[in-house]
Amino acid sequence: MNLDQLLSAFPHLVGPLRILIVDDQPVNIRVLHGVFRGKFEVLMATNGEQAIAVCRSQRPDIVLLDVVMPDISGHEVCRQLKADPDTKDIPVIFVTSQAEDSEEALGFEIGAVDFISKPVNPVTVLARVRTHLALKLQNDLLRSMAMIDGLTAVANRRNFDNALTNSWRRCLRDGAPLSLVLLDLDCFKQFNDRYGHQAGDSCLVAVAKTLKLALRRPDDLVARYGGEEFACILPNTDAKGAANRGASMREQVKALEIEHADSQVGPFVSISVGLVTLVPHASTSAEMLLEAADQQLYRAKDTGRDRVCAIEL
Template identity: 70%
Template sequence: MNLEQLLASFPHPVGPLRILIVDDQPVNIRVLHQVFRGEFEVLMATSGEQAISLCQELRPDIVLLDVVMPGLSGHDVCRRLKADPDTRDIPVIFVTSQNQDGDEALGFEIGAVDFITKPINPIIVSARVRTHLALKLQSDLLRTIAMNDGLTKVANRRKFDEELAISWRAAQREGRVLSLVMLDLDSFKQFNDRYGHQQGDACLVAVANALNQSVRRPHDLVARYGGEEFVCILPDTDSQGAIKLAEVMRTAVKALEIEHLDSAAGGFVSISLGIATQIPNTGASPQSLLAAADGQLYQAKRAGRDRACAIEIV
């Protein structure tokens, strides 16, 4: 697959590809800029420090990195990028005038994917960059597919399990509150029986979109837990905040006005929600918080559906 085909394969739109060119000599940057400016978004840095902060802020898709620079060398920069989980997947190609074997071996050892020697040949540089961008996109695409639900495009169970563990540890470390919302579609079996599974799928997609749009902070996560069940992780959110968001979600789903004649909630598709909130302590686990949210969901069902129940664990 070429780059254009790969970009089109992503379930979410992917912005223009970004290349970062790092060299202490502006004239060298200019030469590479000429090669790539028509094809990619080109970022430039004239020092190692600048290169690292650009990588952290703007996450380029590939870095062309000069080796010999005053201050942080290209090797230093590469080591730091590879040591940071946020930047370690960005492929690094060294651009060097010293084509001694020792240097190349060291570059590969610290995590570079390739070498280009100065003076550069535009055709070779362009071909190598495209090759490594294609590899990077393939691994991004695999990760995206592995972490997203194929039908609804929200996070899947695997991603949820990972994020829950991360959020739990962060909340525990910082003594912060964490909320979970477990929810499911009311009488969904009857919906499928009456309207068919294709309508059932369309309904799940519409509900997932409504849930996703209700959640606005970047660290909140909506995931499909299984079947017609969804779950939200709300870091740093107290019980009141979680109850408020649950109400926004419940209202958003009702506002879709998807016909459901077997529903208890006025002939439209509705959801029930269970909320559990806790500051993680040593006796508790992510699983116990999840079980508590599930228990509240059960309460909401028993109380008549189309509502939320919440518990605060101390």
């Protein structure tokens, strides 16, 4: 599929495409901006440190990177992007006046996907960028499909494990709080026994959709953790914000009013929620966070179900 076909076929999975142009010369940025204006969202950086920061915070879909810059060279920027799990999959195209074979060999060795020579030809630049955007979107879609739970269409356990590791690393680096929610459908075995497994599957789908709608930010993630258990990762979320999210999830699931005649806690399907918040540091780990959330979930179920139990470490 070419880029237009991908954008047409998967509009719900592909948002506005963003291009980061990195060059210490404003005139070069203006030229490239003119090529992409009206076609893509254009981000700009005038030095290497700024480029790395934009990639980490804005996650562009592709980077057009000048090689020769005064602070950090384009080669070093590329190395740092490829060494970071959060940015390693962003394609990098070097834009350079250095056309030697050794320069191209070095660029490909450190992770670049292509080279564009200065002065740029607008037709060539646009064609190459569109080609690499199409390749990236195809890879993103394949990775996405491998990371989605087949029943509920939220993240699967493998996706959750990867996302928790990456969120932990980012919050550790930034000194930011990380909250984790584990939740379980109350008396779900009895629900399946009375209404059948097909109804049970429909219930899980409805709950998963509700949980996903309860999350408000792009970096938040809801995953099917196993069976009738779900997990939600909330980066950069303090204890108060996480408690609000947990309470909202509980209320919105009850608002579905899915009949559960054999529930011990009410006439409708409900959830028990365990929640933990901490600021990662060297003496803690993602496994510790997960264990603490599991303990809070056990406490919620042990003290009557249909409630939120939380702790801040």
